[in-house]
Amino acid sequence: MEQLAPLIATAINAGTPLLLAALGLLINERSGVLNLGAEGMMLVAAVAGFMVGYQTQQPLLGFLAGAVAGMLMASLFSWLALVLATNQVATGLALSIFGTGLSAFMGQRFVGHAMPAQARSIPGLADIPFIGPAFFQQHWMVYFSLLLCFAIMWLLFRTRAGLTLRAIGESPESAHALGYPVRTIRFGALLFGGACCGLAGAYLSLVYTPMWVENLVAGRGWIALALTTFATWRPGRVLVGAWLFGGVTILQFYLQGIGVSVPSQFLSMLPYAATIVVLALISRNPAWIWLNMPASLGKPFRPGSA
Template sequence: MDALAPLIAAALMAGTPLMLAALGLLVNEKSGVINLGSEGMMLVAAALGFAVAVESGSTWVGFAAGALAGAIMAAGFAWLVVWLSANQIACGLALSIFGVGVSASIGLPYVGATLKAASWAIPGLSEIPFLGRALFQQHPLVYTAIVLALALSWFLYRTRAGLILRAVGESPESAHALGYPVRRIRLAALLFGGACCGLAGAFMSLVYTPMWVENMVAGRGWIALALTPFATWRPMRVLVGAYLFGGITILTFHMQALGVPIASQLLSMLPYLATILVLVLISRNVDWIRINMPASLGRVFIPNR
């Protein structure tokens, strides 16, 4: 039990950036837009957030910079796909490639710099045997991500605004005919998604590994993209999936530390192999995907046509 508590705590930490990014992407896709640029947005946010935190001396300012960077990149993506009706897949891939280069340029002066890792604990609860170490000694953003999943579940299925957002994703033509500003709704959804991806990237460089290393996101943006169909576009299932993949990631590190006689390269592949396996299993049930997936996902909407 003494060894299990830190593993659970580490799994929660590893799952948090996945959950933040996946929740933002879920809102994007609920509006009918698929954004494959999450990896690039997370990388730029990680680099810029770390640079700002080093220069300002405040990780919270770094988080704000990361969220802003993600939102700005999402705004550029929105201009291309929502107003110019460009192909969403091509623009998303371009955004990811763009983010790799920009993040390397921003982070170059900060290679080797480190931030002091702060300790966090909830008074009283952190003293509970086992549970205190496992659940109540986390960074505040870990709990914020959980609250965000709950809030999004309520917003999407219990509010009028959430119903309108889902309607735009199902049939933007019908929503437009009823007088709803489809383009502005999609822009708002993309800005929210970009800010979430930005927070996820900043979390990587400011909390998870408080330093900047080129390409440190290491494919987590793509795993976050895979989490949305895995969760069938439901926020609470995103929470479960994020912690599942976070647990797999930590398990690979733990197995390496224990000296399990498996090549480290194979162990490092486990999270990505698990992602592929889950997508293959889900895709076997086409009807299930069709029922839960937003009907207009990836489709260009042009008003009055």
């Protein structure tokens, strides 16, 4: 039990950036837009957040900078995909490639610099045996991500705004005919997704590492994209999946720590292998995906032709 509590805590810590990014991407996809640029958005946000946080020594400003950087990248995608109606898959891939190069260029002066450790405990609750070390010695962004998850659940399934968003994801033509501003709502959804990916990137560089190195995100943006499909576009399942993938990520370090004689290269590929296995299992029942996937996902919408 003494070893299990810190293992749970580190799994939650590792799963938090996946949760934040996947929640933002879920809102994107619920509106019918497929944005494959999560990796690039997270990288640019990670370096922007670290630059501001390191220079000001104010982590909160770093998180704000990361969110703004993610929104700017999402705005670029929005202009291309919504206004110019470019192919969403190709545009998202281009955004990831662009973000990878831009982040490497921006962060050259900050490679190897580190941020000081931040407080990670809730007074009183952190002292509870087992539960305290496992759940109440986390950074405040962990609890913010939980609140965000439950807020999105309430928004999507308990409010008129959520019903409108889901309706646009199912049939933008019908929503447009009823007078809803489809492109404006999709633009707002993309900005929200960009902000969430930005917070995820900033969390990696300000809390999880906390430092900047080139390609810091290391594929987590792609795992977050896969996570939305794994969760069948449900926020509660995204939460479970993010912590599960966080546990798989931490498992490699835990096995190395207890002296398991497994090649380090094999352990490093565990999170990505788990992603492939999960997607392969889901693909065995395609009807399950089709019943939950937004019908217009990835399809361009032109108001003039509706």
